[in-house]
Amino acid sequence: MAVQGTILVLDGTSTNRIMLKVQLTAAWYHVVQGERLQGLAGLLRRAKPDLVLTSQTLPDGTAADVKRLVQADPDLIGVPVVAIAPQNDKAARLKALADGLDDVLVHPFKDTFLLARVRSLLRARAETQDLHVESGSHPMGFAEPGTAPFMPPKAARVAILTQSARTGTLWQNALSKRTRHSLSAHTSTNLHGVLSGPVPDAIIFEISTNPSSLNLLADLKSRSTTRHTVLIGVLGEENAALASEALDRGADAICMDGFCAEEALLRLDSQIKRKTRLDQMRASLRRGLVDSWVDPLTGLHNRRYAMRAMDQIAHQSTRAGKGFAVMLADLDYFKAINDKFGHTGGDLVLTEAAKRLKQAVGSAGFIARIGGEEFMIGLSQTTQAQALKLARSLCDCIRREPFDLPDTPAPIPVTISIGLIATHANVTSPTLQPAGLEGLIKSADIALYAAKTAGRNQVRVRQSAA
Structure with missing residues (x-):
């Protein structure tokens, strides 16, 4: 069995390191050991751990010092650092959380x-890594600048879920005195009340031996609306088995030995900061994905999207036993427009033309800008007659009304030429290969050239070989 990840264990006492290594290696983790801050930076570079477990006090430093060293290495972004505190030392536990330790x-x-906590932390680490890879290493350059700060929300929406309304009110009152977060209290049976308004950024919930509390946790993690909501469980007493199950079902953090407002808020603030960072990374990734498919000038899809969409249309239409069509459209004498009215005027013509064409195509297919003044239109499950009718309406929507440009005495006339090829219902799989699709597009381009040479402002059809 392959190892599940690399864990760095730091402790000045060798027996503590050995005990942790035995526990972790038995679960198929690769364990690297260290005992002090001196030389730790080099050890981190060599080991590249997925998780660091450190004694709260080392011979020459503290767990907070370890956290700072890990954060200083750009290759270790998102690596959780967990402090190990003495038993029955609540102050030490709170100090570790206040120092920014992940747990x-x-x-x-x-x-x-x-092992449940290790699994939970490594899942969170993997999520961060995936977002970094997708948003930071993509060839299109989706990432935000590395120096862009991740700002936590001024006030998060926090729901409190408890077995009784009285307990929820007590927790809410204790937390409200210490935080600016927006708090609401609910009973565990009133999940509808929690989700009826804006989705909470975090939920602090009471864990009991009643199976319903863990089922509720699984329910929240499975919902698309609350999948990224921070979930912090509170146990009334130390129950390692129950805490382990809650972590494995998706809890982000566990407060043992009953509700403590200070500990709950420290964990809440830490988790909200992490959630905000991940939410911003997801938003950056979504913006990047949109940008990679969209032409920034016209707002239409771009060539990259068009080729993928055309391939999908070909497959879908063929499976349905229907024909499909490809059009290439090109604004006539566009260079003359640019020369006379400048590139600003040309851009205005392009954006207005794109708007008209998109409105005319509607839901019948897609339209993309694939070059300077050239557009591609793809239509699924259509006939040549239907495609030809639409192509003529596209010519009409451009020709019918001249284009207004600033600082011009009168609107300017613009026309468009279109080349069309439509496949028949009996087209078979060879056209679905890249070469077949490229051949169809080339045929549409030949038809477009024919429309240009025939005088422009018209549609020409290239007959399919099928």
């Missing part, structure tokens, strides 16, 4: 809880 475990701990 704090109290020694000694049971294997089940340790």
